[in-house]
Amino acid sequence: MRRSLLALLLALLAALAGLPAAHAAPNPAWSARGEDYPGAVAETDVPVPMSDGTVLRADVKRPAGADGEPVDGRFPVLVTITAYNKTIISGPGAAAIGDPDYFVKRGYVHVSVDARGTGSSGGDWQAFSARENTDAGEIVNWAASQERPWSGGSVGMLGASYMGISQLLAAGNQPPGLKAIFPQVPAMDTYRDVVASGGALDVGFIPLWLGLVTATGLVPPAYGPSEPDNALQMYLDRVQGATSFTAPTLLEATLGLNAAFDGPFYAERSPAGVLDRIDVPTFLIGGEYDLFQRGTPMVFDHLRQRGVPVKMVLGPWDHLEGSRGDISEAGHGTLQELQLRWFDHHVRGDADPSLDADIAPLTYYEIGSGQWHEADQWIDEQRARSFQLSGTSLPGVPGRLVDADPEPGQTTVAPVPVSGLCTRSTNQWTAGLPNAVGIAQLCHDNRWNDVSGAVFETEPVDEAVRLRGPINARLRASTPTGNGMLSVSVSSVAPDGAVDRLTGGWQVLSHRALDESRSRYLDGELIQPFHPFTKEAQSPLEPGAVEPVDVEVFPTGAVIPPGHKLRVSVQAFDVPHLLPTVRDLPAALSPVTLHTSPEHPSEITLPVIPASAG
Structure with missing residues (x-):
């Protein structure tokens, strides 16, 4: 059963990698810089202790020389928090959502962390619970700490969907080292956006999503021989998570009990509750046929009204397309080129005086004409x-x-x-x-x-x-x-x-x-x-x-x-x-x-x- 689920996941990632790419010239006012280092080297399942004693696990990729050894020095750090198993996201999934080596070879350290109770991390998975949201801020603090010999103390975050939502929740903690985020297809209000649109239950995506997290949690971790008990504990945690969170939540909602209604459970798990505390520069990617078609523009609108430096590209994409980021047709280069520009300016500290002139606050695709338009606000001249x-x-x-x-x-x-x-x-x-x-x-x-x-x-x-x-x-x-x-x-x-x-x-x-x-x-x-x-x-x-x-x-x-x-x-x-x-x-x-x-x-x-x- 485990092999069949993994095979299905890998097939999905292969399908993602085969999506047709959009073709358009990047913005002529700017071009992406080349590589600074010839390679990248990874340290897997690095322990990341949380304040309650739970140990999460991270894969840390650092710039490497021609000899394959990590380069000495401190670098800006990019963090991704995932519930879909970092081993898959950084391995077979890299072709679908973007290879972190692109940034590592350009002088960044990439840290990919399994969320609590998923992948190789300890604890019970309680999706976007208050504890997991606290974890997000602590992960950023860990990556920014000068105790890490590779960290320059300046952190950005990237990733799609769950990984995008985690960025908003991390930014709501206001960790001092966080300088910018780049969420793709994130939610704002998990109940209204996806769980129960209009008050009816989403039976298309939610069971699929819960199954994906459960399946990827069964991929064996890469613990060293000095930690033989950790793999067994991880599997026990997955069983505990399925019986204490996943199954009861689905059953309650299906029967029309508490989980079928909005309330504190969903408020705790919605970025809407932290948007007033986000003050770091934020670049959003949204899709007009996406799961979070409702929520992503609302995040943009709220941050824009508060004066936070925020931009959004909204295209004719579903969730997988928006996660993969075929955004070249919008006129700002490829997704990774755009991310590099954002992070070079806001995280690495490189001056980019034409950034705001080149990229309007809102770039969106107009269904029916096929044209791209720019605007300052989500709602203004209408x-x-x-x-x-x-x-x-x-x-x-x-x-x-x-x-x-x-x-x-x-x-x-x-x-x-x-x-x-x-x-x-x-x-x-x-x-x-x-x-x-x-x-x-x-x-x-x-x-x-x-x-x-x-x-x-x-x-x-x-x-x-x-x-x-x-x-x-x-x-x-x-x-x-x-x-x-x-x-x-x-x-x-x-x-x-x-x-x-x-x-x-x-x-x-x-x-x-x-x-x-x-x-x-x-x-x-x-x-x-x-x-x-x-x-x-x-x-x-x-x-x-x-x-x-x-x-x-x-x-x-x-x-x-x-x-x-x-x-x-x-x-x-x-x-x-x-x-x-x-x-x-x-x-x-x-x-x-x-x-x-x-x-x-x-x-x-x-x-x-x-x-x-x-």
Whole structure:
């Protein structure tokens, strides 16, 4: 079993390495420097003691001479904290996510550390617990300490996904040696971003992720002969972690118990809680089809508003693509060239007076035009524009999206348990695995999935409708059971009828309670609702009553080109992404009726970039 899991992991990494690379010239104002040293040499499973006595393990790579021996001297340090086993990340995974030797040969030390209870490190894995977050700061302090003969005391951090989240949590500890971070595809709010979007359970990614951590934890460590008991202890720790954290958390969430609701458990595990304490320069990579499509721009937005030196490149990438970092087409060079520039300036201390002139705070890809744009803020020049749902959607005959005066209508959305199966959502919420093996393109046209729900669309637009940011769908709904789910897709319909799903959002009806103080408004219009998702805030609809339900549609940067139509489609499922809890399942199997009329207006509000903004 262990061999088969490892084989699957290696196959995944091989698929990652085979993703097509983007081709574009780097920024002509800057070019990456060459190597300073001919080689790199590693010391494996170096003990890193934590303040509670637990020993974590690190692989330390240092610059090496032609003789293969480490070069004497102190160097800036780059740290990666992973839950996916540093042996794999630095070995077969290096081709997929970037070889640390690139930096080591240019005068950095790279330290890769297994998070507590994963890989070769001791302790129990409790993903992003308060203790693990404390570990992150202590790891940086360890790497910066002058007790390390190779450390110059200046530290940067890099890595994707879990490794990106760990950077934010480490920076929240404000370790004095940390000078800059470079998180790829990190979360902000683990509950809303990925665990339970809209209050339904993510059954596409979360079990896959937990299985990946468990499988990589079974790779044998490289302890020396003087530590024969450590390998056995490591395996015992993995069993303890699976029985004390992984299995109970999954069971609680599935049954609709505490882990199914937002609260202190998820707040402890979310970077949102530490963003006010981050003050180091931060460079973010995000994906418009990523698992953390919602969270990464929110991290950028929050740090930017606080005045922290922050930049973000947001591209048309899923999670694996964003982790691998094929960002050349954005115009700033390859991922490692961009990281080198960031770290040379902020960690090594090399002057780079053109850095801010060359790279805008925000560089983003516009879906629908294929163009890259720059901006100073995530939300700045946009204006709120609302379209009202009008009339009744029938099979093959969509309802309309209008600026005003909607026609009365009612559309019943049946619970079709295969809705979402052949859409971009499937690729997105399985972290990009279908794309990695070459089958995702079979489901890029959303028209067939839209048959399973209600569809409303505009007439072909005369002028391009450009949007950037989060979207709100306020739908008037009723249901005979008082519960159910709305799965909303926003798409662009080409003249030939092809439907390009731009983004989506989800909302369990019983979780519709709105916290206005934490919601986002533009021109007085709601564009990003904040729902508490707590057990206490649950409020099922009165059966048959028509109530407003705000659906947070995840942010995007896109354009509806002239001649295309803006489409909103609504289903009652999004498989394999989301499923109701066992407790909610009976009510979720009932139909939901959408109401469209001046008395019961349903509408979608977009953050639109005015034509005058360019």
